[in-house]
Amino acid sequence: MVKLAAKCILAGDSTVGKTTLAQIFRSDGAQFQKNYTLTTGVDLVVKTVPVPDTGDSVELFIFDSAGKEPFSEMLDKLWESPNVLCLVYDVTNEQSFQNCSKWLEKARAQSPGVSLPGVLVGNKTDLASRRAVESAQARAWALGQGLECFETSVKEMENYEAPFHCLAKQFHRLYREKVEVFQALV
C-alpha cells in the first residue's frame, strides 16, 4: 500500500470555473459558490483520492491560482515542479478553449523533459443553448495533446470528480512505471 502525493496545477482563463470546481471537489458537492470572486493569489485544496483496484491512494495538492493577469505573472513560482495538470475551459466561451494551448505550453515549460499527465475539462455544460465549443472538437484537440477529456457542470454538480480521479490514476500509473525503471537498474 502506498499513498502518493501529487502537485496538481489548475490552469485556464479566469471565470471558467476553476475555483468552483476545486471547491466542489473538496466539499464532495456540498458547496456551489454563487457569487464570483476573482482568485488573486493561490488557493490550496488537499484531498486524497483512492486508486481503484489497488490499496493505493493519491493525495492531490491542487494549486488553484489566478487565471487573470496581472496575477498570473507569479505563476512561474507557484507552478514550480508540477506533477499533474487540470486544464479548464468554459464550453460557452470559444476563446477560453483556444487559450488552453497557451496554458498547456506554460505548464509544460515548468518541467521540460518530464511528462506531465493532464486532463482537459470543459465546464458549464448546463448552459447548453450557449455552447460554443463542441465536445468532438475538444476531444480531438485533447487527444492530439495526450490529455484525457471531460465535460462538467459544476453548477449542476455533474462529473466534477471524474477529472481528479483520472489524474490520480494517471499519476499512479506513472509511479508504477518509474518503480519498474528503478528495479531494472541493477
Next chain:
Amino acid sequence: MRKVDLCLSSEGAEVILATSSDEKHPPENMIDGNPETFWTTTGMFPQEFIICFHKQVRIERLVIQSYFVRTLRIEKSTSKEPVDFEQWIERDLVHTEGQLQSEEIMGRDGHATYLRFIIISAFDHFASVHSISAEGIALSNLS
C-alpha cells in the same frame, strides 16, 4: 581501529525518519547492503530521511547510489538526539540515463551521530535511493 561501512543496518545503523514510504520499497532498503533493493520517494519534493548510527562515528568517505536525484543536501548532527543538524554537503548530481547515480563524497570533519539527507529536487516525478554507505570509524557508543 577497524574501518567499516557505518551505514549498514548490520552495523547498527537505522533509518529513523523518511518522508515517503511505500511498503514494497521501505527506507531500510537503503542500508541493507544490497543495491538491488531501494527506497522510493512517492511524490513532490523536498523529501528527506535521517540515518542514526547509535554511536559517535567519523565518516571519511560517503557513497550514495540513487536515480533521478538532482540536488542533494546532507546535514549532520553530533548530538545524542536527532537535533541541531548543521549543513555538511550540498551537491548537484548528474543524471545518468539507465544507470545508477553513484556520488562519492570525501567529507571534511565527518564526526556524526546522525545524518540527514534532503533531496531538494529531482529529474523526474520520483527518485530512488539504492544504497548509502559510509566508510569510517566508530569512535564511541552513545551513553
